[in-house]
Amino acid sequence: MFQYNEEILKGQLLELIKQASTDLPPDVVAAIEAARENEDEGSAAKNVFGMILKNIDVARAGGVPICQDTGTNIYQVHIPVGVSMNKLKQLIETVTAEAVEKSILRPNAVDSITGKNTGNNVGEHQPFIHFEEWDENAIEFKLMLKGGGCENVSTQYKLPDTGLGAGRDMEGVYKVIVDAVNAAQGLGCAPGILGIGIGGDRMTSHLTAKTQLFRKLPDINPNAELANMEKRLYADLNELGVGPMGFGGKTTILGVKIGTAHRLPASFFVSIAYMCWAYRRKSMHLNASGEVQYD
């Protein structure tokens, strides 16, 4: 039976939140550095990327949030058989409130009827925690902080779409994604990273899209057709010229990650989870000896 020390795990989870909020993953920083190199000397786009890179350094050095919108806190937790999900949920909620006290997270849970902020970032579905059992004798916590600006430009299409001439096939999928990114312009804090969900029902389609954002930027989709589509969209979307913050430039998108879910014969959804450049995700692996690794 897997066992852990509650007090120690609380400290480890706080560190996970802190790293997620204050230290952008190396693959994302590398993509932003490459984007900066690619922009024209003296352009607004190059200047914006320079400021973004400075902000990443200041946040990491000072242990302060990269972005004030510390977002929806999305957890994907893998547990071995026998570990209580309720207990882990309580621990995560406790540590979330502590992170607000320490100004690592913003109180981001607002009652949808009264408008009252709970003050500690804990509320219905905040944080959002998805548990899955696995065979490994360890617990893995994956955490993503997804801000409201990019969530507001995330969207879902239903194929066929007559206006776009998008049918129920991969060309149709391509067309609605181009439409979504063009509509988003700089509003989701471009350059964005796209998590795409093809198929499913409305809920699992969005879930599939969001889950793609746990993949690292350099990884290649194991499905050859999806890998080609990711490559094609990445190249074509960067022709839009939206640029960082919508100021114009060569970089509109930093990556495209596509996943699929089986659909009903009647439904063909395409979901687009737009992630801002402040692509905050971190994972923590806790083994049976109590050792943790952050990635």
Next chain:
Amino acid sequence: MINLQLPISEKAIRELKIGDEVAITGTMVTARDAAHKYIHDNWPDWLHPILNNSMIYHCGPVVKKHADGHWSFVAAGPTTSIREEPYEAAVMEHYKVRAVIGKGGMGEKTLAGLAKSGGVYLHAIGGLAAVLAQCVVKVPNVYMLEELGVPEAFWQIEVKDFPAVVTMDSHGGSLHKAIKAKSDVVAKRLIFG
């Protein structure tokens, strides 16, 4: 780089053009969704001295309260401005607000309002929260914190060399419209061939 000192005159604001890079110094106030709705429902007089010839910053900060009771800004980038489109032109005209600072730009109603009442839209870099918080040198006051919560309260702040770009001006210019017009052409080609 153009230095803007607050309070600022309508004349100085009307001289700005899209693409101008500015650095703002002086006292301004944050207001976002709930604050704009509150203003539009109540038109409170107490806001006049705070907003007159000043600027509104669309921002919901991460803050820190110190042992002696004073506040500081820890992370404070802009939030998306378009959500204030129904209110902003009227708010700017009523209180003589000379600029709003946010991200993503605003629509036709605000653009027309900027020309009418003499204002500009200043674009800060989204997600630049750590750097922009360093530009907030003092937090003299906070209004309606209890009612609206930390992200939505009116935070009066003193800023120094706060960087932004004019993306909508008082002459009808909008960088957002220009970029969108170009990307529409590309999107149309990609979608329809």
